[in-house]
Amino acid sequence: MPALDAMFGGHAEIRVYPGRDIGTEQVRDADILLVRSVTQVDESLISAAPRLQFVGTATIGYDHIDTQALEARGIPWSNAPGCNAQAVGEYVLTALLTLAERLGVSLAGRTLGVIGAGNTGSATAERAQALGMTVLLNDPPLQRQGDARSFVDLDTLLTRSDVVCCHVPLNRDGDDCTYHLIDEGRLAMLKPDAWLVNACRGEVVDNKALVDHKRACPDCRLILDVWEGEPNPMAELVALADIATPHIAGYSVEAKLRGNWILLNTLAQTLGIHQVPPLSTYVPPSSISSVGLAELGSQGDMARLARLVYDIDAQDRRFRDWFSQPGGFDRQRKAHLERREFMSLTIEGPAQQAGLWSQLGFNTRENPHGTGL
Known part of the structure; x- marks a missing residue:
């Protein structure tokens, strides 16, 4: 703190x-x-x-x-x-861009399903839409409260989404119970090559069932920041995850x-x-305050800029090296104290690209000439 x-x-x-x-x-x-x-x-x-x-x-x-x-x-x-909505949205964006780069695929035109459309889910949805993704929202409590956005039921979201992101609180009982919300049956509804992102609470997804699902569907991709049994996640699941981090999406x-x-x-x-x-x-200055772009950013540019602010690849490597050591999970969380948000970085470039970078969360400043990334 x-x-x-x-x-x-x-x-x-x-x-x-x-x-x-x-x-x-x-x-x-x-x-x-x-x-x-x-x-x-x-x-x-x-x-x-x-x-x-x-x-x-x-x-x-x-x-x-x-x-x-x-x-x-x-x-x-x-x-x-x-408080951490922007950080979580940027974590998810950085993870999606990084995984897309590894696989050599475009995110534009894909469908993102957001389970939980509160602060963090909305921040994720806004950034995904800036990338050209179609967004489906599921949030029964907000829907009952009269939220004007368009919602779909959970089963529809799971079957139609290329990427599924969990952004719900952990409720262990009641009409809106989210404990093991994504269980064996709902994992089976996913597309065989779907990406699953959990950046809320580990218990929202049945971790044992997720291990079995990943083994049965190796083309399913997993981005996991939260785990059942923290600070002692299942080693099998960490090994199977494509991107694994120690509950720091909002850090x-x-x-x-x-x-x-x-x-x-x-x-x-x-x-x-x-x-x-x-x-x-109370906000300290950033070590890197501005970057110039001469042209409208490609998906590759977005990935590099996102990792310039937050190197998720390095975080993933450190976590795998240390999570099984005594106290390693918490040490990795405490070592993650200098990550900044996109707002700490100003993108300088032509005025026509300012809208995109602003939607992603960066500050912008007009510079017709740019300087190249």
Whole structure:
């Protein structure tokens, strides 16, 4: 959780612990508890903190927090909706461009199915449309709420999509249960050469069934950022994945700062903050600030630019080398602290290409001559 001192240091004494090591001893005299997804804020942890006045998670998902237990004790809580939407959308885009480059195929004209059309799913869909992909959306809760977009049922999405992306919260029960949403039966609905991307929660896809499916359908391609059993994913599944990363799709400098900043705004009244500085106050400069393009970008240009900001190939290699070592999964997550979002890079080139790069999330500046990539 970056910039804690800069954001909160003037208002509270800050004690920092590894997320998986936060237990009853660490929270006994805590007034405020700020976490990310690896910390389980359950009844036992809450009961051990009699002074607790607020719990915040600097993440979109909050399945790691027992919200009912907090509400029963009258303790307010907050997540950080939308904080990592851009980072997740850019992760998926970079992974798709990288896999397409490996296979020598074009993404334009292919159909992307997005399961979960909230913040991260929408960010992914917008970028895919900029690449010329057709997008299908499935989100029963949003559809019931009257979202004006066009939706399809899940079975239709699975059978018609060339690429399927999961962007749902983890719900273990109820009408909108997403635990093993993609199970053996639904995997069988996929096209034999479909690509499956999971960048939400590992348990949304039955990992054992996915191993069996990949072995039966070797032309199926897997981009996996999340895993059942984290921080100990199935070694068989890691070996079968085309791109494998340690639950870092939303891990950008900007996303982490944005998550903390959202919590700071929520806490402002409790902490006596009358005016919260803008997020830009905390965002550091990028090591690479601009790139020139003389011509409208090809898919290859897009892939190279995306990897200039985030080298997903290097991340994939490091993860495979380290995930099975003791503590290796979390070490890889912590080593991933300098990834920037596309907005940190300005594309300089002719005005007619600015729209494309803006849709993908880059900043743009007109330069009729460009400089070449």
